[in-house]
Amino acid sequence: MNRLEICKNCNYKLDKQYCSNCGQKNVEVLELKIIIKDFFKDVFELDSRVFLTLKYLLFKPGFLTKEYWLGKRKRYISPMRLIIITSFIYFIMVPFLFDESETFFYKDDQPTANQKKVYLEAIDARLKTMVISLEKYATLIATPFLTFILSWLYRNRGLLYLHHIIVWLHFCSFEYCLHTVSSAFMLLFETYSDLIDIISIIPLIVYLIIMMKNLYEDSYAKTIVKAFIVLSSFILFAISVLVGYVFIPTLFLI
Numbered sequence: 001m002n003r004l005e006i007c008k009n010c011n012y013k014l015d016k017q018y019c020s021n022c023g024q025k026n027v028e029v030l031e032l033k034i035i036i037k038d039f040f041k042d043v044f045e046l047d048s049r050v051f052l053t054l055k056y057l058l059f060k061p062g063f064l065t066k067e068y069w070l071g072k073r074k075r076y077i078s079p080m081r082l083i084i085i086t087s088f089i090y091f092i093m094v095p096f097l098f099d100e101s102e103t104f105f106y107k108d109d110q111p112t113a114n115q116k117k118v119y120l121e122a123i124d125a126r127l128k129t130m131v132i133s134l135e136k137y138a139t140l141i142a143t144p145f146l147t148f149i150l151s152w153l154y155r156n157r158g159l160l161y162l163h164h165i166i167v168w169l170h171f172c173s174f175e176y177c178l179h180t181v182s183s184a185f186m187l188l189f190e191t192y193s194d195l196i197d198i199i200s201i202i203p204l205i206v207y208l209i210i211m212m213k214n215l216y217e218d219s220y221a222k223t224i225v226k227a228f229i230v231l232s233s234f235i236l237f238a239i240s241v242l243v244g245y246v247f248i249p250t251l252f253l254i
Helices: 032-044 048-059 063-069 079-097 115-141 143-153 161-188 190-199 201-216 220-253
Strands: none
Touching: 048 063, 048 079, 048 161, 063 161, 063 201, 079 161, 115 143, 115 161, 115 220, 143 161, 143 220, 161 190, 161 201, 190 201, 201 220
16 A cells, blocks of 8 residues: 555654544545645635625624624634635636736837827726726735724724724725626626626615724714715725826826
């Protein structure tokens, strides 16, 4: 029987395919197929926790986060695993919706009369590309910044910075779920894709308000004001990224 006699994980003596001490399977972990298999098993393995987690994420804003705050984590999948699953599913949908090809502009040594037109086309191409990228990544990329905003808004609650990170990761996971559904509708009803895209913003804002209300237990009036501050901060962040990406590189094209 071709099997190592010692477990690579805990150095316990092996007598079966699985270690009786730690439960690890006796395989060559440096094999590519094993690495890929382990990744998909750990991240995408479906069990009752996935469906329970998604149920509370979608229909009870803030409940999943509060459970995690209280240390009740075994029943649910972790926020990081949840964000990986929901974002992965959403990113599969995106290539069917958008053409992300970009028009590249090269500067000639001898500018022509048509240079301004080409320059503007280059800006327009970069703008479209960045808008698509922002729809994918902006909320997640802004996590450290927006988590800081939340920690400042609720600085007297005795919560750690990590508490607010969990809040935002769960919100991002809901956003990916929502965008996946709206993307499916956009594929089915292409004529109304712009309208669907706009309408999908409404449940996102409502979800954020209810989530903040349930977690931080302010009045609805205070919660709406604070949600407005968070959303305004996000818009400023997105605009800053957009301006930096689109216009700063094109300055070198003039």
